[in-house]
Amino acid sequence: MRPFDYYRPETFEEAFRLLALPDKKVMPLAGATDLIPMVRDEHWQPDVVVDVKGLPGVCDVVETPEGLVVGAAVRMADLVHHPLVNSPRWNLLAQAAAAMGNEQVRNRATLGGNLCTASPAADSAPALLTLEANVVIRGAAGERRVPIAEFFLGPRKTALQKGELLVGVIIPAPPEGTVGTYVKLSRRKAGDLAIVGVAALAYPHNGGYSWRLALGAVAPTPIRAPEAEATLNAGHDEAAIEHATKCAFDACCPIDDIRASAEYRKAMVSRIARRAIEGVLEKLP
Numbered sequence: 551m552r553p554f555d556y557y558r559p560e561t562f563e564e565a566f567r568l569l570a571l572p573d574k575k576v577m578p579l580a581g582a583t584d585l586i587p588m589v590r591d592e593h594w595q596p597d598v599v600v601d602v603k604g605l606p607g608v609c610d611v612v613e614t615p616e617g618l619v620v621g622a623a624v625r626m627a628d629l630v631h632h633p634l635v636n637s638p639r640w641n642l643l644a645q646a647a648a649a650m651g652n653e654q655v656r657n658r659a660t661l662g663g664n665l666c667t668a669s670p671a672a673d674s675a676p677a678l679l680t681l682e683a684n685v686v687i688r689g690a691a692g693e694r695r696v697p698i699a700e701f702f703l704g705p706r707k708t709a710l711q712k713g714e715l716l717v718g719v720i721i722p723a724p725p726e727g728t729v730g731t732y733v734k735l736s737r738r739k740a741g742d743l744a745i746v747g748v749a750a751l752a753y754p755h756n757g758g759y760s761w762r763l764a765l766g767a768v769a770p771t772p773i774r775a776p777e778a779e780a781t782l783n784a785g786h787d788e789a790a791i792e793h794a795t796k797c798a799f800d801a802c803c804p805i806d807d808i809r810a811s812a813e814y815r816k817a818m819v820s821r822i823a824r825r826a827i828e829g830v831l832e833k834l835p
């Protein structure tokens with residue numbers, strides 16, 4: 551493993567100065583659960599890493615009028631146990647965090663690292679897509695917000711520009727009565743990326759329910775399944791559920807990798823979508 555310099559700045563000014571060091575490959579670092587294996591295996595060769603965990607506000611979880619603000623360096627284990635994240639409104643994120651990795655990994659891995667790695671299988675992504683979160687990005691020129699659906703550009707590609715950091719996500723408070731479920735299929739119960747991950751969410755709307763469905767690990771980025779959502783919005787009897795799972799099947803375009811073939815993923819996405827939808831139905835009054 552090639553050595554690199556490590557810095558842990560306590561101000562954003564210092565972080566942006568380091569990120570702009572000339573002639574150096576500089577990478578942000580949070581929990582290091584992706585970064586260190588990638589450096590060890592020489593896929594990434596940073597000269598300098600900038601640890602974001604000392605920056606103001608990035609380890610905080612706070613409720614604001616805009617919704618729940620979760621700092622980029624909040625660890626998955628914190629999300630699993632945090633009372634606000636576990637409240638009925640945002641519990642889907644706690645479920646996704648609990649499904650991620652194993653206890654050792656969750657004790658280091660952060661929400662920001664999970665999003666910035668931009669794996670199509672990132673467990674937090676389907677939950678944040680259905681919760682319609684915005685990511686907060688900061689650079690030397692200022693701060694901007696991007697809907698999570700526009701943050702993922704492809705495998706390991708995000709809307710972050712060079713020198714920018716993810717500082718957190720803002721998750722609007724979903725309507726009263728919202729329920730959600732995250733269902734993950736993986737090779738092992740713990741410590742493995744999803745073969746398929748599905749988040750489903752429903753809330754009371756116009757005398758019925760409005761649905762959101764997001765799929766992970768079955769396309770170059772985590773995606774919403776709008777046709778499936780429209781089907782469920784019109785009703786959720788058996789025929790509608792069956793059609794929605796067919797829509798989820800049609801929405802995905804997976805690849806073969808070491809975890810599963812594309813064919814297996816396609817076959818499983820309908821089943822996992824069904825489990826997620828039924829999981830939501832069980833929680834509805």
Ligand SMILES: Cc1cc2nc3c(=O)[nH]c(=O)nc-3n(C[C@H](O)[C@H](O)[C@H](O)COP(=O)(O)OP(=O)(O)OC[C@H]3O[C@@H](n4cnc5c(N)ncnc54)[C@H](O)[C@@H]3O)c2cc1C
Pocket residue numbers: 577578579580581582583584585586587602622623649650651652655658659660661662663664665666667671672673674710714715716717741742743744
């Ligand atoms: C054994 C094991 C099991 C795993 N299981 C799962 C799993 O089940 N589900 C899953 O989704 N993932 C899994 N992972 C992958 C990984 O743990 C997660 O993606 C984790 O959330 C990454 O967060 P981190 O804080 O460790 O990121 P880091 O490794 O520190 O960083 C990851 C990437 O994000 C960048 N980055 C980090 N923070 C910021 C920021 N604030 N701004 C800009 N860029 C930033 C880094 O430069 C790097 O490119 C697993 C990993 C291991 C080793």
